[in-house]
Amino acid sequence: MSENHAYLRMQGISKAFPGVQALKSVDFSVSRGEIHALVGENGAGKSTLMKILTGALLEDEGQISLGDQPVQINNPGDAQQLGISMIHQELSxxxxxxxxxxxxxxxxxxxxxxxxxxxxxxxxxxxxxxxxxxxxxxxxxxxxxxxxxxxxxxxxxxxxxxxADLIAMDEPTSSLTDRETEILFQVMRSFKERGISIIFISHRLEEVFVIADRITVLRDGETIGTAPAVDLDVDQVVRMMVGRELGELYPKDEIEQRGIVLQATDLEDGRELRRVSVSLKGGEILGIAGLAGAGRTALVETLFGVRAATKGQIRIGGKQVRIQHPGQAIRIGMGFVPEDRKLQGLFLNMAVRENVVISALPEVSRLSFINFAKADKLAKEFVEKLKIRTPSIKQLIRNLSGGNQQKVIIARWLTLKPRILILDEPTRGIDVATKAEIHALMNQLAKEGVAVMMVSSDLPEVLGVSDRILVMRAGRIVAEFSREEATQDNIMHAATGGRENNAQQRSQ
Ligand SMILES: Nc1ncnc2c1ncn2[C@@H]1O[C@H](COP(=O)(O)OP(=O)(O)OP(=O)(O)O)[C@@H](O)[C@H]1O
Ligand SMILES: [Mg+2]
Known part of the structure; x- marks a missing residue:
């Protein structure tokens, strides 16, 4: 597929926002019937480039042509008329x-x-x-x-x-299960056969290699390179993305585990959970695996009081507690990073600083006066710790890239210094380098004695960071593995009840 046969050509595209040069003379082209992956770290400029293509944003500089004809795309209506369609990262x-x-x-x-x-x-x-x-x-x-x-x-x-003749998909698979992803891929392949071009954005590099014909890497708003997928491998792409060699992806230190801090017995929520018992030790990272709908989110939401427990008991530090709403959970030292961060927690019209410190308000305020110096310090500390890409802590959160918004939510819970931290799909939509940083942070917390529970559909992640793994299916815990025992195979086997097939196993 040579450049001469480009159907879409974006040339010299630049775009600045106040304080951020989001795109710097980017070149990007797509052939007819090609699946072209666009990858890069959180904030690299992927969504901005696609928003320009689909008329949601205007470029400052550059040209777009379709089938060798220069085109003007001034609004989404123009894009639709030209046969360009988009699936947005923030579902609309x-x-x-x-x-x-x-x-x-x-x-x-x-x-x-x-x-x-x-x-x-x-x-x-x-x-x-x-x-x-x-x-x-x-x-x-x-x-x-x-x-x-x-x-x-x-x-x-x-x-x-x-x-459409061209569909831009901005992280369409980030909340899909492997089977759903496989269905989407089949659909994408059938589009391809019909000559429809697809631009595919994803942080899951393994799946990029499964589906893409070519890959373009953006870094800091610049095109680093474009090459056929067969000429690249994951490590090369990661190096292009982050501009350096990435260390070990799942570093794991031996951490001495302490006593049990959370013990739930025969927990039910009256809907999905079937007598779930789980314990969690200080210094431990417990992974919860399972397919979508297995009850993993139901479990963590019940522990945190988002849902009411209809049966069973919860003990925290040996004492029996009733957790009827999240406020109570927070008071007894729990933190919870929810799965659907967009719906459950971002204040889109507020700045990064407010979004980070809002949970820690008692700490940074006195008699309802906010100590801004303290709030600033706390927000800055976490912006740095999680490498949140923002021109300033005063930036409105809605102007951050998708992945960086997620980091803000994680930061918010960390400011509370919980004794028990529950994370539901913490690295969904987060780039590989930052993912490694979040894992390092979870390890650090565990070292400090925090008990960490993580729900994740990303099996390499579950295997890489957990000390112990529970597998859920149909509202029950159906298997438990130590770090040494766990493999992708035995987890999938337990998660599916032995009905696993290839579609459910992400190809590596
Ligand atoms: N409306 C806006 N106002 C100000 N800055 C913005 C706006 N939209 C995007 N940016 C900034 O432009 C840069 C690129 O953001 P973009 O959303 O394109 O990144 P991305 O590659 O899609 O990242 P992610 O993987 O996190 O979705 C970021 O620094 C972001 O904060
Ligand atoms: Mg994006």
């Missing part, structure tokens, strides 16, 4: 509308111009799109009742509905 569905309404928002089928919306037609067209994707979603369902993965698939269906 409207929760209280139905799936079908979301897919055809503003383009609802009508019997004739000016006529009322043809609802049966709308729902049947929407259902046909969903069925093409092989997903089990009812087009009449309300979006708010769907899982994150299902919402992601609705976004894909919506992009499909535009009959």
């Amino acid at each position: 569905l409207i929760p209280h509308l139905t799936v079908g309404q979301n897919i055809f928002l503003g383009r609802e089928p009508r019997a004739r111009i000016g006529a009322f919306i043809d609802w049966p037609e709308l729902y049947s067209q929407a259902q046909a799109l969903l069925d093409q994707l092989n997903v089990n979603v009812d087009s009449r369902a309300s979006v708010q009742d769907l899982s994150i993965a299902q919402r992601q698939m609705v976004e894909v269906a919506k992009a499909l509905s535009f009959k």
Whole structure:
């Protein structure tokens, strides 16, 4: 696929935001029927480049051409007319509308111009799109009742509905299970066969190598290089991304474990959990593995009081406690980084500083006066610790890249210095280098005696950081492995009840 056959060509694209040069004369091109992966660290400029392509942002400089014709893309409408469609990193569905309404928002089928919306037609067209994707979603369902993965698939269906020639997918797989990812990949391959071009953004490099024809690496807003995937390997791409050799991905120190700090017995939430018992020691990192829907989030939400326990008991430091809401959990020294960080915790209209220190307010305020010097110091400390990329702690959080927003939430919980820290999918959407830093931080906390519980669908991560691993299936804990015993195979076997197949095992 030579450059001469480029279908899309973006040349010399630059874009500045106040305090940030997000893109510096970026060149990027995509052929017809090509799956082109765009990779780079959090804040490298991937989403910005795609927003320029799809008319959500205007470039400061540069040219875009399609099929050798220069084009002007001034707004999303222009992009749609040109056959360019985008799946955004922040899902853009409207929760209280139905799936079908979301897919055809503003383009609802009508019997004739000016006529009322043809609802049966709308729902049947929407259902046909969903069925093409092989997903089990009812087009009449309300979006708010769907899982994150299902919402992601609705976004894909919506992009499909535009009959696009080029689809930009910004981290479409970040909340998908391996099986769902495989379904999406099948869909992507069928698009490719029809000559549709796809730009694919992902932090999961192994899957980039499974699906991409070519890979372009961005670093600090610059194109570092483009090459066919077959000419590269993960290590090379990581080096291009971070500009240096990355140390061992999962460093693990021997940490002396202390007494049991949390003991839950026969816990149920009246919905998903079936008599779950779990204990957690100080200095321990406990990994919770399982497929989506196995009850992992239900477990951690019940421990933290997001859901009410209907049965069972929880002991913290040997004392029986009732945790009825998160406030109580926080008071007894627990911290919780939730799975859906966008919905459960970011104050998008506030600055990085406020978002970091909001939980630690009692510490940085007195008689309801905030000590700004203290707040600044705390926020700066964590911005540095987690390498949050922001021009200043006063930057609005909504202006941060997706991965950097997530780091802010993690930082917030760390400011509370919890004795027990529960993390649900902590590194989803986070680049490889930062991922390693978050793991190092979890190790550091464990060393200080903190008890850490981590839910993760990323098996290499679970295996790499956990001292002990519990596997959940259908609301129960079905297996326990020590660090030495655990392998991808025995975890998958337990997670699927022995029904595993290739689709569920991420290729390495
Ligand atoms: N609206 C905005 N205002 C100010 N700065 C912005 C805005 N949008 C993006 N930026 C900045 O531009 C840079 C590139 O951000 P971008 O979202 O393109 O990164 P990304 O590569 O998509 O990262 P991630 O992997 O975390 O999603 C970041 O430093 C980000 O903070
Ligand atoms: Mg992004």
